[in-house]
Amino acid sequence: MKTLILWVMLVLAGATVSQQALSLERLRSGVQIAAELTQRYNDIRDDCGSPSMPSFLCTGVMLRSTIPGDGYFTWNPSPYSRTSGGVAFSFLRKDAKFSGLVYGQNSGFIFYPVLTRPADTFQVEVLCAYPSDGATNNRDQAGCGAHPYALDRSRRCQTIGVTTAEQWIANRQEYAWNLCGFDVSDDMNEMATSGFKETIRAHNLGNFFAGTFDYIELVVATWPQHDNPTPVPLEAFFYTNDGLARAQRDQMDYFNQSGRGVPIIKLELPQNPSADAVFSYLMEDQRVLLGL
Template sequence: MNRNLALTLLLSMALAGCLSPEQGQVKTPSDMGATGAASSVAQSGSQVAADLTARYNDVRIDCGSASTPAFLCSGVILRSTVPGPGYSTWNPSPHSQQSGGVSFSYLRKDAKFQNLLFGQNSGLIFNPILATPPGKLKIEILCAYPIDGWSQLRDKPGCGGHPYYPTQSLRCQTLGITTAEQWMAHWRAVPTPGNGPAYQCSFDVRDSMNNLGADSFYQSIRVRNMLGDSWFHQHNELILATWPQNVPQQLPIQAFFYINDGLANARHDQRDFYNHTGGMVVPIIKIVLPSTPSANATFNFSQADQLY
C-alpha cells in the first residue's frame, strides 16, 4: 500500500512505492554493499525486551492511517526455526526460495497463541517495518492467516489456493471476503472440518491494497478472537516476501529468541550470526508464551543467556 507523503515525512521510515502483484519484493538499503565490521548491539538486550513488551501490549488497529496495517509498528513478528549443520536459520529455505514467501507468526495481546510450529523452541524476531534500522532491508508482508495456513502446499507465494480446495482457499478478497464475519461463515462451510486450515482464505495485506490494507489485517486479528479458545494452542501465520540468501547484516533481526528448553538453539544462532557478520551481536530473548487464553506472553533478557 503506497504510504501517503505526510506519513512518509513524519516517520522517515515508511515504505515507498508499490510492489509486484503477487511475489512482492524486498526493498534494498542504500548501503547494500556494506559488510559488518565488529558492531555492538543497536539496542541493549534489556531495551529490546522492553520494546517487545510494549509492542505486544500495543493493540492499535493501524499505524496512523488506513494504508498502514498494525504490523508495521506494533506486535511481534517472529519466525520459529531449527538450527542445523551448514544452515543459517536467517536464510530462506529452498522451498521459500522457490515460492517467494517465508512463514512467520504475529504475536500480540489480542493475537495470542500457545505453541510454535511443530513444537519448535527458538527462532528470530524482525523489527516492524516502521522501526527498521538504517541500512536494513524492509521486507513486505504479503498475507495473513488467522491460524496456520498450511502454506507449504499453497500456490505461490503461500497466500493462494491449497490443493485440497483449490478454488475455495484463495485470498479472501478474491473470494469477496472482507470481514471477520464473512471469514467465519466461510470457515464453517468446510466439507471436512479437520481440513479447516487448508480451506481458510488469507487476508491480503500487500502494499497494493493501499487504503484497504490496515482493515484487512485487523480483520485477521478479529477472526483470531472469534475462533475462540479451541484454536489458542495454534499459531497464526504471516507470509513475508523472500529475501536474498546470505545477507545477515542487511536483515532487520531485532533478536533471537527461545522458549522452554531452546536456549542452546538460540545461542547457536547468536554465534552463527556473529561469525557471519564480522562481529555483529543480536541479543537473545526468552519468550514465555501464554499457557491459557487469559495469560500474556512475557519477554525477558538475561545476561547469563548471552554468548557475547
Template sequence: MKKITALMLMVVLAGCQVRDQQQGQKEQQPAPVEQAPMGLMQAETGIASTTSSAAQNGVSVAANLTSRYNDVRRDCGKPSMPAFLCRGVMLRSTIASTAYSSWNPSPHSQKSGGVSFSYLSKDAKFTGLVFGQKNGFIFYPVLAKPAGTRQIEVLCSYPLDGATQLRLAPGCGAHPYSTDRSRRCQTIGVTTAEQWLANRSTNAWNLCSFDVRDSMNNLGADSFYQTIRAHQLGNFFAGAHDYIELILATWPQNIPNELPIEAFFYLDGGLAGAQHDQQDFYNKTGGRVMPIIKIILPTTASTNAQFIYSAADQVK
C-alpha cells in the same frame, strides 16, 4: 619577582575557590543510585541492570518487545498502514544447524517466494510454535527497522496456521484440498472476520488469505485487523496451530547484515539453538552481537507473554 609571587598567590586562591564550589555542589547532589548486578531482565516488570553495551541493548530489546506486544492499535496511523508495521512481534521459528544459517530462506521459500512467520501480540495470543519448535529470530516492524536494512514486505495473513506448504506461490494462493474457497479472501468476497469464519465452517481447508500487501492501500490496515478479529472470534489460542501466520516476501541468501533482525529468541528447551544462531550471526556479520531473548508464551487467555533478557543466556 613580586609580580610573579602575586600571580601565584592569585592562582592558589582561585584554585581554593573552585575546590570549595565543587565540594558544595557535591554536598547538594543526591547519593548515587546503586546499580543491581548484571543478570536477569524481565521487561514486563521493568527489572533491568547491566554495565555492558551488549547487555544494555538486550535490556532495551526486551522492553521494546513487551511494549509492542501490549500495543493493540487497529492500525499505525492510517488506513493504509496495517498494525504489523508498528506493533506486535513478528517471529520465525527455525532449527539450528551447521548446514545453513537460520535467517536464510529455506529451499521451499526460495522457490515459492514467501517465508512464513508468526504474529504475537496481546490481542493475538498463542501457546506454541509450528511443529513444536523452540527457537528462532524476530524481525523489527517496518517502521522501526534500523537504517540500512531491507524492508521485507508482508504479503498476506491467516487467522491461524494457513497450511501454506502446499499452497500456490507465494503461500497466499489456493490450497489443493480446497481450490476455490482457500484463495485470496478479497477474491472470493471475504472481507470480514465473520465472513472468514463462515467460509471455514463449511470445510476446514477453506482458509482464505487476507491480502495485506502495500498495493492494498487504504484497505490494508482493515484487512489485517480482520485477521486479528477472526483469530479472536474463532477462539484460536491453545491449539497446535493456533497462531496468526504471515507470509513475507522471500529475501536473498546470505545477507545477514541487511536483514532487520531484532533478536534471536527461544522458548523453554530452545536455548542451545538460540545460542548457536547468535554465534553464527556474530561470525558471519563481522562481529555483530544480536541479543537472545527468552519468550514465555501465555498459557491461558488471561495471561500475557513475557520477554526476558538474561546475561547468562548470551554466548556473545
C-alpha cells in the same frame, strides 16, 4: 545499581576491554529490546497512523521459529522458501495470542517492524495473513494462493468476497480447508489495513489459542540470501522452553559472520487466554556477549 554493576564486572572478569565494553552495551540494549518487544506486544491499535498502513508495520511481534539446517543460516530463507517465494512467520500481540510455536519448535528470530527497522537493513513485505496456520507450504503464489484441498474457497479472501472476520469463520465452518488468506500486500493500501484487522478478529472469534496450529500466520516475501546478516532486519533471537542451546548457536553464527552481537530473548508464551507473553533479557543466556 552498585550490586548489578559489580555482578557484571565479576562475570566479565578475564575478558578483554573491548569484550567488556560490548557486553555492557548489550546488557543495556538487550534490556531495552525486551522492553520494546513488551511495548509492541501491548500496542493493539488498528493502523500505524494512516488508513493505508496496517498495524503489523509498527506493532506486535513478528517472529519465525526455526530449526538450524545444514548449508544455510537461520536468518536466511529455507531452501523451500527460496523456491516458493514466501517465508512463514507468526504474529504475536496482546489481542493475537497463542500458546505454542509451529511443530513444537522452541527457538528462532524476531524481525524489527518495517517502520522502526535500522536504516542499514532492508525492508521486507508481508504478502498475506491467516487467522490460524494457513498450511502455506501446500499453496502456490508464495503461500498466498489456493490450497489444493479447497481450490475455490481457500483462495485470496478478498477475491471470494470474504472481508470480515464473521465471513471468514462462516467460510471455514462450511469445510475445514476453506482457509482463505487476507491479502495485506503494499498495493492493497486501506484494504490491507482492514484485512489485517479482520485477521486478528477472526483469530479471536475462532478461539484459536491452544491448538497445534492456532497462531496468526504471516507470509513474507522471500529475501535474498545473506551470509553476512548485517542487512537483515533481525532484532533478536528468541527461545521458549528448552530452546536456549539452539538460540545460542544462532547467536554465535551471527557474531561469527558479522562481528556484531544480537541479544537472545527468553519468550514465555501465555498458557491461558487471560495470561500475557513475557519477554526477558537474561545475561546468563548470552553466549557471545559473555565471552564463553
